[in-house]
Amino acid sequence: MTTMTDEQPTEKLSDPSGRGRVDGYRIIFPQRQHSYTEEEIAAVVDVMRNAEGQTQGPYLEQFEADFAAFIGADHAFGVSNCTNALKLAGIFSDIGPGDEVIVPAYTYCASAIPFGDLGATIVWADIDPKTWTIDPEDLRRKISPRTKAVVAVHLLGIPCDMKAIMPIAREHGIRVIEDCAQAMDCTIDGQHVGTFGDFACFSFHAAKTMTTLGEGGMFIVQDPEIAKAVPGIRHNGLTAFTGARERYWVPAMSNVDEFWPGQWPQNFCIGEAQCALGSVQLRSIIPNNEILIEQDRKIRAALADVPEISFPEILPGHRYVVHQYVLHFDGSAFGRNRNDLLDLLTAKHGVRAIVQYHPLYRYPLFTKLGAAEHDCPVLETWWDDSFSLPWWCGVSDEEIAIMTDAIKESIAELKSA
């Protein structure tokens, strides 16, 4: 077998991180989806030059209004990241010790951490073997009298089955928190995800479809009463003094108050430069997703005659925006597994495929903190055969051919060995 170190490829590929061919790989997972445009850079520089304050100002207000309009929500609040948006959802759901929160076991760790941090018991839901998102029937099975909320994660840009999840949650009186970190521009029958549940949380982390300089998030709230409390809880309980004051500085410049019964406030604010950038980036979400969708079409076409590879099934009316590129490999007919395939893809073909998202209950964090108990038979077997291809907005046709040819050649080799 030749290895990638025998065959150091020299061609320049399109990886926006500029790190292609690191360690001899031809195609690696980049750190971000795409490069900034000049307009986006100018928006940040404008804040640096001209904004009077660098936080809590007009750019935040504008970004929140732009974001709310983009997804069709009434109340959107810019925050420091999606993890903290999820924490706010937990705070406003009054989640604490003794409560249970149902979280799909196949997701990024932050879908669960804030609820564990609030003292809740995490109950792991299984995935649907076809859609790879939370299985609504397993959700139903796992609801107990202690269940306070379910986290509906639209993972990989695949909307989960909100039409099934919402009635189950309403029937049992539990909150629905949508984790939309990977789901910008995902819709169900034209309605944006994040507008179905009680709360929704978006991420603008560096690896996301849009990034506000590496970190950032948006918290969406349905209930107008809760919406009134968000700015105070988001910002250390700061508020104006009401009533007459002796002088404008007496007793002090601003008051600090309780905004939600029994809840300490946080500081989850996002800066003005990030917000200015966010407003501009919103304009490129749909065109960039169209590029990702087209890349997916090409890969599916190239692998259409490879029965060992399967793709997620997208429910009717759902817009899948292909945020990550996860595939499933079934080599059981010839006694091979995902690891055999990845060995060849990486070492022989220089395609640095990875495996994303261990079932969360297997990570030391969750086992050490008492969240290892699980009953997820689908995920237990499905996960062992899943893998991700390097993915970003702008993978060239040449790179698609390298990756799909590598998969086909590797499977042929595994079959014949």
Ligand SMILES: Cc1ncc(COP(=O)(O)O)c(C=O)c1O
């Ligand atoms: C599904 C999911 N939820 C939550 C998060 C947390 O987002 P953030 O990094 O903005 O806190 C991420 C980020 O990767 C994610 O992918």
